[in-house]
Amino acid sequence: MDVSQYLEIFIDETSEHIQNLSDCIMSLEQEPDNKDTINEIFRAAHSLKGMAGTMGFKRMQRLTHDMENVFQEVRSDKIKVNSAMIDILFQCLDAIEAYLDTVKETSSEGTEENEAIVNSLNAILNGGNPEEAAPASGEAPAEAAKEETAEEEEGFPMKFLKEPLSDEGKEALAAKESAGSKVYGMTVYIDKNCLLKSARAFLVFKAVEDLGNIIYYNPTSQDIEDEKFEFDFTIFVESEHEFEELAEAAKTVSEIEEVVGKQITMSDFDKPAEAAKDEKKEEASAPAAPAAPAPAPAAKPAQAAAKGGKGGKGGKAASTNKPVTSRTVRVDIEKLDTLMNQVSELIIAKNSIVSISNTEGDGTHSQSFAEQIEYLERITTSLHESVMKARMVPIESVVNKFPRMIRDLSKTLKKPMDLVMTGEDTELDRTVVDQIGDPLQHLLRNSADHGLEAPDVRVQRGKPETGRIFLNAYQEGNNVIIEVGDDGNGIDTQAVKEKAVERGIVTAEQAESLSQKEIIDFLFMPSFSMAKKISDISGRGVGLDVVKSNIEALGGDVEVKTTLGEGSKFIVRLPLTLAIIQALMVEIEDEKYAIPLGSIQNIENIEVDEVKYVQAKEVITVRGSVYPLIRLDEILDVERKDPEAEKNKTSLTVVIVRKGDNFAGLVVDKLMGQQEIVIKSMGDYINNNKMISGATILGDGEVALILDANTLM
């Protein structure tokens, strides 16, 4: 069987299962007796085994098989979960991940046998001590109930008898019955290793339809297309043939494990069913359903599900009051990029129409023209928002590997520590999420290694022995903030200062006058490590500077807050989107610049004589707050045509911008208004000094530069 077309699905699903396993094993370590977790692990390991087997990855299959065996024993309380076992399980996961990486690169699993891990797994199996694990009798019945869905259970109950038939369904059944035809109920069990169960299900439908008329089936065709069913489904069929013939036909479909059923009558369903009242009457349309999606799964199951969902029938099925969970389509990120580019073009085109309508507004344009333009603006803005949302993914996919990492660090560093995460559902642009993992990982390692004190020191200081590391993510305006920190030692600015002097970065005198922020900034310099000894975890001096440059490359920035003895916090600020922003357009002499609206606090008109000097720097006072003044014309080297007129100005237009807790006032000549701008890169030929974060094309085709308010300060 050629399985290469399923490789992508295999890779996606395996990654999901590995993550799931990792989460479960983590929680198992906390509560070794949690049956739900054990069952979940068993199922995940089992699915992995099945998928690896289908794809012909024998080594991977063997490993997962042994893993499954261990859990089989755990599940039946023959082995107790202990810390050593958890360690081996994590090694297992790493090995499976390594297989998966090899698969991604070479489409084969490689030759690594992982003999050691397999042996340890078998050792666990053989060393299992039945006396130790006296089964808690209270849990036994619950366990039995769950067994029903698990594969080792050999029974195939006639589930169709429990089918909650709707009134319409009953009517249909009654009608057939009174017409004298035979109606069979049957439940079909698909092999649990089956990769494409929806395709198998539809083949069964087709086979059965050749012999009879399907009058009812459960789950709905929609759920079957979406593979939203366990490994069995129920159909009621009206047929002149004997049941055995029907069962035989269904069994000719491969990967069908068992078909059970019998002839049914109304009396089988003569109990009050809590009816799904708009349960569909499917007799007429049933034949159409299996026929349409049947060829599709072969091409691409994920997409087929989406396509099928759009069909009239799918829509009808979805409108039954089954809980509708998220319905998704997998889309190549490149397609979204293209879409985003097209939206950008559209906005540029829209801007030029707006600019034409403004400049040529000599009464020739009617009111309705202006209204239409406004309408167009609304549409493009919401179109942009929709595309942006489509590109957003929760940061969960990145941060959910961290608990495991902290656990491992805790073991290697011999420091007990907990990771507390909040806001994993915070969403960011896909490209940002893809690149934020490494910087965050660096910061967490940093906290674990440098931040947290050794346990005995913590106890001496009156802190709990277990260190606390946190990762909080949340949205703030047009930014997403991710805070990573710990309740450890904090940054010893005195030590950093000494180190900086020792390295000759500053002189001892200069060091004395440095602010705390300036000292902390040393930590972000290349090869400035504070670690006393080099460890695997950190301390090679590559780290914080890489973190900073990675985050700046994404248009974000890092800030540090620290209190010696109490801990430190790294605040990573990231833009919500990379492509299109709202900005205030300003003019300096005849040059146009855009200032992102997200960083603007307010706009003030200041009389020149209100400007004061503090340490020879210009400042202004607005409603009691003091802001340093930045003359944009000076720092941007704007040539003044008439320097005299500049000096005689009596008032200044000041745009007050904010970055975290810092503010500054930017002096501009003229405000031109707010505009939606598309950020374009300037390429890598021009060295700019980071004051300019990009360029944008204005409505009249001119290019304006975007100021990065953060670096101006």
Next chain:
Amino acid sequence: MAGENALTTIDGDKKQYIVVKIGSEQYGIDISYIDNIVRMQSITRVPKAQEYFNGIINLRGEVLPVMSIRKRMGLQEDEFNNNTRIIILKIEDRGGLGIIVDQVKEVVELGPNEIDNYSPETKDERGDFIRGIGKNNNQLISLLDLYAIIDDKEGM
């Protein structure tokens, strides 16, 4: 591009060059690196950029940096006139880049034996950017080394 390939296959090793005028001299640019030639248009200055970058332009919705080849070679900037052109280069995986030349004259074909190696007797800035001298009907064409031009030694 297809046309160029067709020609090179016919003429063996011959390569096409666009001949441009910079100051009083003629320079040749390998046509395979040229994406486009456009008229002078308004250029937005970029503060703190390298001195020889005039700024950025909007080329059909794309923002491209534009360099003055005169300034790059240490010559005086000339007034732009009707003959001034921006040659848009596409160099491998780096983005597009415009260079301003005084005038675009013609396209010539040069084979390997029509190109002499250039060994500058005096090392000056201009010499750094020349890869060879092409001879075409009694006129000499200095072939530009585009990699040297985009390679920014003073930068970063």
